[in-house]
Amino acid sequence: MTLYKHELKMNRMSFAVWFLGVASMCAFCVFLFPVMEESMGDLSDAFASMGGFSAAFGMDQLPITTLEGFFGTEIGTIYALGGGMYAALLGIAALSKEETAHTAEFLHTLTLSRRGILTGKLAAIVTLLAAFGLLHYGVFLSASALIGESIDLRSLTFFTLAQSLCQLELAAVCFALSALSKRSGLGVGLGLALVLYVLDLVSRITDKAAFLQYITPFSYANATDIFVNRGIEAIPACVGGVVALTALATAYFIYTRRDIAA
Amino acid sequence: MQSTQKAIDIRGLTKTYGHNRGIDNVSFSVDRGEIFGFLGPNGAGKSTTIRCLMGLIKPTGGAADILGMDFLTQRHDIMKRVGYMPSETQFYPSMKVSEVIRFAADVRGMDCREEAAKLCERLKVDTNKRVEELSLGNRKKVGIVCAMQHKPELFLFDEPTSGLDPLIQAEFFELVQEYVSGGTTCFLSSHVLSEVKKYCGRAAIIKEGRLIATDTIENLAHTNAKSVRIVGLRDIALDGAENIIRHDNAVEFIYNGNINALIGELWDKKITDLTIEEPSLDDVFMHYYGTDE
Numbered sequence: 001m002t003l004y005k006h007e008l009k010m011n012r013m014s015f016a017v018w019f020l021g022v023a024s025m026c027a028f029c030v031f032l033f034p035v036m037e038e039s040m041g042d043l044s045d046a047f048a049s050m051g052g053f054s055a056a057f058g059m060d061q062l063p064i065t066t067l068e069g070f071f072g073t074e075i076g077t078i079y080a081l082g083g084g085m086y087a088a089l090l091g092i093a094a095l096s097k098e099e100t101a102h103t104a105e106f107l108h109t110l111t112l113s114r115r116g117i118l119t120g121k122l123a124a125i126v127t128l129l130a131a132f133g134l135l136h137y138g139v140f141l142s143a144s145a146l147i148g149e150s151i152d153l154r155s156l157t158f159f160t161l162a163q164s165l166c167q168l169e170l171a172a173v174c175f176a177l178s179a180l181s182k183r184s185g186l187g188v189g190l191g192l193a194l195v196l197y198v199l200d201l202v203s204r205i206t207d208k209a210a211f212l213q214y215i216t217p218f219s220y221a222n223a224t225d226i227f228v229n230r231g232i233e234a235i236p237a238c239v240g241g242v243v244a245l246t247a248l249a250t251a252y253f254i255y256t257r258r259d260i261a262a
Numbered sequence: 263m264q265s266t267q268k269a270i271d272i273r274g275l276t277k278t279y280g281h282n283r284g285i286d287n288v289s290f291s292v293d294r295g296e297i298f299g300f301l302g303p304n305g306a307g308k309s310t311t312i313r314c315l316m317g318l319i320k321p322t323g324g325a326a327d328i329l330g331m332d333f334l335t336q337r338h339d340i341m342k343r344v345g346y347m348p349s350e351t352q353f354y355p356s357m358k359v360s361e362v363i364r365f366a367a368d369v370r371g372m373d374c375r376e377e378a379a380k381l382c383e384r385l386k387v388d389t390n391k392r393v394e395e396l397s398l399g400n401r402k403k404v405g406i407v408c409a410m411q412h413k414p415e416l417f418l419f420d421e422p423t424s425g426l427d428p429l430i431q432a433e434f435f436e437l438v439q440e441y442v443s444g445g446t447t448c449f450l451s452s453h454v455l456s457e458v459k460k461y462c463g464r465a466a467i468i469k470e471g472r473l474i475a476t477d478t479i480e481n482l483a484h485t486n487a488k489s490v491r492i493v494g495l496r497d498i499a500l501d502g503a504e505n506i507i508r509h510d511n512a513v514e515f516i517y518n519g520n521i522n523a524l525i526g527e528l529w530d531k532k533i534t535d536l537t538i539e540e541p542s543l544d545d546v547f548m549h550y551y552g553t554d555e
Binding site for chain 1: 313318319320338341344348350352365369370405
């Protein structure tokens, strides 16, 4: 519990920065919607018929002139990318930062077992991502209410939950990489989040790349899909859960056995 | 815990990094209640040995007991009763010193405020500063507080005095002696011979990953080797002469050969003075390090 609290304390500043950054961009977009709604009225059909581009961003499924459609293409993208990058950074830095900052020797020679260290750090990551999701859920609802629009609560709830699962999967994979590496790997974490996001876009453009939806967590957390279907696609989400659990098991297996750098 | 047990008992500890040497078949023991020195130059394997004992790196072979417990399977219980300070102490830069000290105590589930306050006062630790503001010496002092505040049964210090000013070094050893007089055991690595001579009862010497001597400080200084000084000669070429220091009109060396051969070598030389004596521990230290395997 001491390490868990310590981790939350150590991450509070970056959490505040990422939350304020992503939430303010999302809220700004929501506030833009009434203006955009008027000016884009005639362009809705055009946006929906831009072939691969429309498919990639889901504009062929929901009209961009509705809040759900606007949310799916604009706000959902910002939240997915912002949340994904934050989750990747949390995971990739969790263990390796102790070795790059040379604090590992201090931490590992107290009375904490390696499993205890992994569990404390993991619990802090889960808490931070849960708080990140909950606070954004509140921001989405508040911002919608402030512009006098109502958003489908069921879809929004599923979207936020799916994004949280996506973030947990990214964080888990990066956590495993962090357990492997003695270097910071921040670039690897950010790169992984961006590559997986691009893979989701590609999987939507061509049927030949549809299999990618089982690789990237952004596929089951896609805002447009969730707002159209009012739910989450079960199989890719389950695959995501299995990937996350496998990554965590790998992290525990590796980290409890390897040498800790001075 | 039985008082007859060794504080540390290392048997054939080996650590290799691929094809690179770490430590090779290191064996020695540390008695309870003693201050034991672990001598060696940089890169000799002191830190590798200690980091193996602390469970930071996995040994390739060998075994060790710490306070009567197996160092691999009973690590958690060992850590409760050990205070460790690494050679390069680092803490979380954004934390205040007081927070670091409190964190170390909280992880142990102990209230160490009284002991920590005493240690901070004696070592002149400013607890309001942030870690990022501290010099190496001041970080080291925080490391000492973290290692001592829970009054462990065994101290494991890896080059504890590097970076400390002489006054704090003296205060540190005074603290060590006080804890040891209360029953604590202290194992410290160093490449500073004088502090080992002054404070340790026994010492082990490690060179290139291998233990080359373990004995009392007195016995270590009494080897078959002799310290020789000859006035009137500028150089000498003799089997067994090591660590030769040449002066304008004299030569000094450690002699590890037959004394008759030395006398025979000097027989026809014009020398003005000859001194043959037991080598100092410094000489012994240099003798061990100067000899190729």
